[in-house]
Amino acid sequence: MIKKPKSARALAYEVLFKFEKTFDRLDDLSDRALAQNELSSRERRFLKNLTSGVVRHRLYLDWIGSQLYRGRYKKLLIKFKVLLRQALFELIFMNAIPDHAAVNEYVNLTKKKLNPFQAKLMNGLLRNFLRQKKDFLPPLKISDPIKRLSVQYSFPEWLVKRWIGFWGEEETEALCKKMNEPPDFDIHINKQKISPKKFKNLLLEKKVPFKEEEYDSGVLRVNDLQPFLRERWFEKGYCVVQDESAALVADQIELKEGSKILDMCAAPGGKYVQLLKKKPAGAVLVAADIDFVRLKKVKQNVERLGLKGGLFVVADGKNPPFKT
Structure with a gap:
């Protein structure tokens, strides 16, 4: 059941706080939050950029926070620090709204998530940051x-x-x-479901920018996955996100009848999917991972792409349940 929509900033706070308190992957937490809340494509992209950016620059953001706060920064509530990191990241790296409006957003969010006293502290720290902003921007004046x-x-x-x-x-x-640069994404077109030419025409029709890779006409590089999610191209099995390195590794492995390949720590499944695409009759390919949820996603990916012959085992790489 779809819950009542929350603001992208409030949702980002919940994702980042859960990331602090659990061992869940950030992508999994973000995807779960987006699945349970209705956000526009612009807001979804904003949330993804905000959460990944805060985690990527966390040490830098905490250093700024420790310079601004006159007490012991480590003693601050973790909830407050999560909100402060968010606010600082947005003020430094994003231009979604004017600085004074961003400060107001985070003061109100702090009041809602914590209390008026913490909101007053947030207001003071952020306004102090804006007054000294140039001193906190790279290159930092640290001698060591x-x-x-x-x-x-x-x-x-x-x-x-x-x-x-x-x-x-x-x-x-x-x-x-x-x-620290935001990554581009390699999109592998599933030629069993759609031809590269037809898929590229879909992208052009939807005005989705892409770059063709020289080594394979069925691989495209893009900088935003939201159009692919919105058009349900992954769900339809038209394509899959796979790192270029996964394809290159699979290309170096010679598969023949009777080959037995174990992909230990298989999730997220890039190499395994590439190997399965060229699996000959009589070869055995096993995907193993200690994380059931992540392995299940590999299996779902394989099924979505229409690939056959996959074998999946939940196993610890230190003690694989196979005879040698």
Whole structure:
């Protein structure tokens, strides 16, 4: 049953708070929330960008929060910190509405989710941030290069230190910057259901921008999945999101009659689907994963694409239930 619609910001807060308190994947939490609430395609995209951005830049956002708050930042309520991260991310990285309107939105949301006292604190911190905004924007004025890159790009110091040891400061910063860019998505057209030409015409008709990959005419690169969800192209089995690396790995594996392949830790299933597409008669391909829910999604993906011969086993990779 569809629940009464909530604002995208309120829904993003619920997703991020659950992410803090559980071991669930962010994508799963977001998808569940979107399935239970009616949002426009613009609001759905806003929620996805907001939640993924807050998680991606969490260390940076917490550093700003710790500079703004005069007390012990670690002692703040986790609910308050989730809202503060959201607000700071929107004020720095998104231009959905003017700054003063965004502050007002988060003050009201804090009052609704917490209490008037916390809302007053939120108002003070955000207005203080706007007055000093330039001081908190990259490049940060932190003398220690390891600390600066760690905070600015939200990677742990031990990892930044290791990377600088391998590649030096300049290349490490370029790597951190690249890894923080929102990802594009590789769309693999299911030729059993629709021809690449017909599917591309659908995209052109719906004005969905895409780029053709040189190595395969059946693979397209896009920067937004919302049109695919709205038109139910995934549900119809016309296509699937798969990383380019999954296809390249599958291409390197020679399958023949009698081959026995175990894809351990198979979810989300990119490599397994590619292998299943070229499975010869007599070959055995098993997808295994310790997470039942994620493995079930792999199976549903296989069925949606109309592929046959898949075998699925819930198993721990440390103790696979197979004879060697």
